[in-house]
């Protein structure tokens with residue numbers, strides 16, 4: 001089912017904030033010559049973020065509607081200046097590096113950016129572009145398949161609280177999909193069933209090394225009440241549903257149906273930064289045909305932990321995370 005386009009809550013940045021953020025990012029990039037995440041650069045980002053205006057801080061406040069997301073709008077993108085869309089994250093290098101710094105600044109206002117040694121060379125900001133040979137994968141590099149709704153890095157207890165997608169180019173208006181558990185209607189019995197840790201979530205195809213990990217996959221709950229409402233950890237493409245009881249599978253299926261029912265399509269415009277609460281919302285992407293001619297869709301992605309947030313079951317602390325470690329920008 002193709003989700004209905006629905007207006008996502010937009011937080012429009014005013015001219016002064018746009019100017020302040022753009023200048024701050026450019027200054028850091030000029031100083032370091034590259035957005036590669038060195039400790040000195042992260043330190044400068046932290047200092048700069050701490051000095052950003054109250055107005056910017058307010059626009060970066062936590063998600064405050066049941067949509068579980070918002071779009072920060074107004075940052076400028078010059079389609080010529082950013083150059084052609086790279087053919088893969090591995091060849092992106094410093095393409096549109098000022099956006100790496102912008103996302104790091106915004107992430108740092110919202111929390112603590114994280115990186116993974118096993119993904120995109122340990123960078124804090126990822127390039128999401130369609131890549132030849134990966135068209136049918138369940139990763140950000142795919143195109144011709146529906147990227148099914150998922151919690152980002154669902155396999156791992158160190159996964160982000162917030163996911164940030166900055167749009168540099170999207171000529172064909174290809175939508176990101178988003179479904180909030182806070183809008184889903186689930187029977188009490190289904191919530192009870194899905195709160196039981198009955199199935200593991202395995203590492204996705206972006207983590208080749210973790211997929212070879214030898215330990216026993218921990219069984220995890222799919223939904224739970226975190227105190228202020230339902231919260232979820234969901235990635236059906238990497239969940240061995242055949243191992244579940246028929247009863248559990250049926251409840252999981254009803255959850256999938258509900259998420260499809262409440263799913264919205266968010267077609268990002270250049271300059272938009274979509275912020276998704278990874279505890280409330282599963283995201284995906286509609287299928288599309290890549291051209292590989294430098295004009296394809298191009299997003300930058302950052303993942304953020306929010307210190308002190310208590311949305312995760314205590315048992316997650318004992319998970320091995322398949323040998324992967326989330327590297328936090330600030331200890």
Ligand SMILES: O=C(O)CCC(=O)C(=O)O
Pocket residue numbers: 128139140147152165175176177283284285299301
């Ligand atoms: O391409 C998109 O809109 C989302 C891709 C995705 O799932 C991600 O970057 O985590």
Ligand SMILES: [Fe+2]
Pocket residue numbers: 150151152283
């Ligand atoms: Fe994702």
